[in-house]
Amino acid sequence: MYNKLIANTYFLKYFCLKIQKNKDQLNASFKFFIGKWRSKARESVKKGDHVLNHDLTDKSVPIQTLIKGQILDGLVVNLTSYGAFVDIGGITGMVFIKDITWKRIARPSDVLCVGQSVRVKVMDFTDDKNRITLSMKELQLSSWNQLPNNIFEGAIVEATIINAVYYGLFVSITSELQALVSIKEIYWLMPVNPEILKKDFPVNAAILVKILTIDTSKRKISASIKQVIPDPWPDIGYNFQIGSRYKSIVRSITNYGLLVSIDDKMAGMLHISNLSWTKKYTHPNEFAKIGDVLDIVVLSINVIKRGVDCGYKQLSENPWPKYAEKYPIGSCQKGLVITTTNKGAIILIDNEVKVFAPEKHAKKEDGSTITAGEAIVVKIIGINSEKYRIFVSCIDANNGIQ
Numbered sequence: 001m002y003n004k005l006i007a008n009t010y011f012l013k014y015f016c017l018k019i020q021k022n023k024d025q026l027n028a029s030f031k032f033f034i035g036k037w038r039s040k041a042r043e044s045v046k047k048g049d050h051v052l053n054h055d056l057t058d059k060s061v062p063i064q065t066l067i068k069g070q071i072l073d074g075l076v077v078n079l080t081s082y083g084a085f086v087d088i089g090g091i092t093g094m095v096f097i098k099d100i101t102w103k104r105i106a107r108p109s110d111v112l113c114v115g116q117s118v119r120v121k122v123m124d125f126t127d128d129k130n131r132i133t134l135s136m137k138e139l140q141l142s143s144w145n146q147l148p149n150n151i152f153e154g155a156i157v158e159a160t161i162i163n164a165v166y167y168g169l170f171v172s173i174t175s176e177l178q179a180l181v182s183i184k185e186i187y188w189l190m191p192v193n194p195e196i197l198k199k200d201f202p203v204n205a206a207i208l209v210k211i212l213t214i215d216t217s218k219r220k221i222s223a224s225i226k227q228v229i230p231d232p233w234p235d236i237g238y239n240f241q242i243g244s245r246y247k248s249i250v251r252s253i254t255n256y257g258l259l260v261s262i263d264d265k266m267a268g269m270l271h272i273s274n275l276s277w278t279k280k281y282t283h284p285n286e287f288a289k290i291g292d293v294l295d296i297v298v299l300s301i302n303v304i305k306r307g308v309d310c311g312y313k314q315l316s317e318n319p320w321p322k323y324a325e326k327y328p329i330g331s332c333q334k335g336l337v338i339t340t341t342n343k344g345a346i347i348l349i350d351n352e353v354k355v356f357a358p359e360k361h362a363k364k365e366d367g368s369t370i371t372a373g374e375a376i377v378v379k380i381i382g383i384n385s386e387k388y389r390i391f392v393s394c395i396d397a398n399n400g401i402q
Helices: 194-200 234-237 320-327
Strands: 036-037 043-046 070-081 084-085 092-095 117-125 132-135 157-166 168-172 178-182 206-215 218-224 245-253 258-263 266-271 291-303 307-311 333-343 344-349 353-360 375-384 391-394
Touching: 092 117, 092 194, 157 194, 178 206, 245 266, 258 291, 258 307, 266 291, 353 375
Parallel strands: 092 132, 178 218, 266 307, 353 391
Antiparallel strands: 036 043, 070 084, 070 117, 084 092, 117 132, 157 168, 157 206, 168 178, 206 218, 245 258, 245 291, 258 266, 291 307, 333 344, 333 375, 344 353, 375 391
């Protein structure tokens, strides 16, 4: 409802007043609507785009007569990040951002301004009609009513990146039509890391996509980037051979290994067991971080499972056959205790090899337990070259080396 304000002086910004400069208009009476009110400062700001053009009294809508599907003229009274408040004659309704236009917009202010006259359709309201949902796009001609001739399933079209999310990419294929590229439809050979998807596909970048499905009832389009080119897996052996060495970039890290890109064309898995011949890592992030450049060698290619196994330690010679000669059973070596657990202790010998002392062997001659950081002498009691493990004992070892 529009009520008279108490006698006072109010401020009206000049850009809000769409009337001609005329001395005869001094002291004239006009109708305004309140656009902003500051009670503490006793200041109101009235935006009057409708002055002399918009007679609110004549177009007021009795709230009792409001029905779904009704088409009304309204006036934008406020804009937010999620939509526009529209006055439809004494009643205020909300046009959410998705209902403003068929085009994808970042914010309502891209296409609307306060004081703008609009036509809306009543979509829904609560029983007490305190919340009214309106739509502008329902009164606009949509591309969904008649798709362009070049938009059909199987078509390859140019698109623009709108946004990257954890499950894929939203792309614009026309000014009004958007499509979703699932994360599985981005690369043939390289699983996608959602964390760096925005870096690989920046907003507004132009790409080619193949339209996979069109659902006009749900107004959804799915597309693919990888299917623009033929599936390379059947011929993968011609481009990437077992034993080939490459520079790779760490794209993501899991509990069991590193996902690395090979030559910017293919991804491979560098398993935690293939990082070092001698050092045991509890997690791959102890070895490398995302973005690190690593030299790797291709160990195997599985076309059926579409997987490539890579190695890092295989770039150097396996030292374990020599360790059997260097550390014969019964020999004593100087070492440094790295860590202790209830199962035993991990000890570093020759500043190179980590060996394991089982719990009953992780004690000194006097029966006291060894501690982390302590320099000790250990005796080699076993070697497993296949599992890359050396077992040692701290008991009776101190007299074995001078």
